[in-house]
Amino acid sequence: MVNRTLITTITLLILLAITVLAHENTPSKHIADYDIAFISESKAYVNQNTPFTVQIQNLDGNTLTNLEVQGQIVDEQTRKEIFYAKATEKKPGEYTFSWKPSFAGKYLVQFLFRQNNEAIQPQFPIQVNDIRSTYAWIITISGAIIVLLIGLFMSLPKKKRKFHASPLLVGIVAAVVLLGIGYSVSYFYQAGGEKGFVICGKQGCDLSVHWHSDLHFNLCDTDFSLPLEAGDLNKQHTHKERNKLHFHALIKTNEAGTELLEPEKLRLGELFDHLGIRFTDTCFGDYCNKDLCNEKTGQLTMTVNDLSNNKFADYIWKDGDEIKIGFG
Numbered sequence: 017m018v019n020r021t022l023i024t025t026i027t028l029l030i031l032l033a034i035t036v037l038a039h040e041n042t043p044s045k046h047i048a049d050y051d052i053a054f055i056s057e058s059k060a061y062v063n064q065n066t067p068f069t070v071q072i073q074n075l076d077g078n079t080l081t082n083l084e085v086q087g088q089i090v091d092e093q094t095r096k097e098i099f100y101a102k103a104t105e106k107k108p109g110e111y112t113f114s115w116k117p118s119f120a121g122k123y124l125v126q127f128l129f130r131q132n133n134e135a136i137q138p139q140f141p142i143q144v145n146d147i148r149s150t151y152a153w154i155i156t157i158s159g160a161i162i163v164l165l166i167g168l169f170m171s172l173p174k175k176k177r178k179f180h181a182s183p184l185l186v187g188i189v190a191a192v193v194l195l196g197i198g199y200s201v202s203y204f205y206q207a208g209g210e211k212g213f214v215i216c217g218k219q220g221c222d223l224s225v226h227w228h229s230d231l232h233f234n235l236c237d238t239d240f241s242l243p244l245e246a247g248d249l250n251k252q253h254t255h256k257e258r259n260k261l262h263f264h265a266l267i268k269t270n271e272a273g274t275e276l277l278e279p280e281k282l283r284l285g286e287l288f289d290h291l292g293i294r295f296t297d298t299c300f301g302d303y304c305n306k307d308l309c310n311e312k313t314g315q316l317t318m319t320v321n322d323l324s325n326n327k328f329a330d331y332i333w334k335d336g337d338e339i340k341i342g343f344g
């Protein structure tokens with residue numbers, strides 16, 4: 017009887033633990049008349065395209081379908097939106113968008129939809145990790161061990177020589193220095209140091225950034241490529257990657273680094289102006305609205321992260337944007 021009671025108790029505790037873990041792995045929000053569950057991993061990795069999904073239900077447990085949902089990424093520290101995209105309904109009531117992080121750090125995944133003229137914006141925290149942080153630790157710890165072993169070997173007694181502590185002490189100091197450097201490099205990557213830092217002086221504050229955006233072109237079923245290694249390196253430019261926009265320079269900002277005071281530096285048309293490629297709200301290159309395309313009247317279109325955007329050349333792009341320019 018006692019054994020049966022003990023087994024039953026242990027079984028119940030295991031089931032309770034599983035339930036708690038399952039609840040922790042599926043964060044949910046109760047907002048207004050909706051239950052919104054985040055059914056994705058709460059971590060991501062730099063340069064890996066990661067899908068994020070929510071399941072939206074009413075209080076009766078019925079899934080809500082055919083909603084217009086936008087996915088957003090918000091920097092947890094600055095509370096600034098850094099990315100947005102259309103969330104698609106891949107399963108009934110489940111809405112997904114993808115994001116390819118450029119920098120490590122803490123972020124909020126936010127979904128926005130409207131019901132009865134009410135904006136619903138659930139947020140879920142995620143951690144973006146940079147594998148280079150781990151590599152930095154592995155390399156420096158390995159180096160520290162090697163240095164210590166060399167110091168120990170040099171200190172061991174040999175013929176006509178006693179044990180000498182000096183080489184070992186040098187090895188210990190060198191190992192500590194290596195570990196300090198490794199910690200600094202690892203922390204830099206894991207904290208998202210590459211996403212920019214603010215430098216303030218008498219002339220105001222500058223944000224040092226290294227941002228990228230991917231461009232895609234479909235002009236009347238014709239592909240188009242930007243020239244490689246084009247543009248001023250202190251402005252928008254390209255490198256060896258096909259149709260990848262780069263900007264790594266200083267840009268004026270407020271002290272917190274949350275508001276760009278020179279947004280024109282990231283105006284999409286800036287590089288095209290430099291390259292002599294016509295880009296307006298009606299034309300791209302030789303393709304203009306009302307021109308024929310496949311025997312039909314063509315129209316210039318642009319989307320940013322799969323959302324329609326009519327700013328065209330005047331759009332101020334953000335790091336990680338996926339911009340598609342089409343004519344047809």
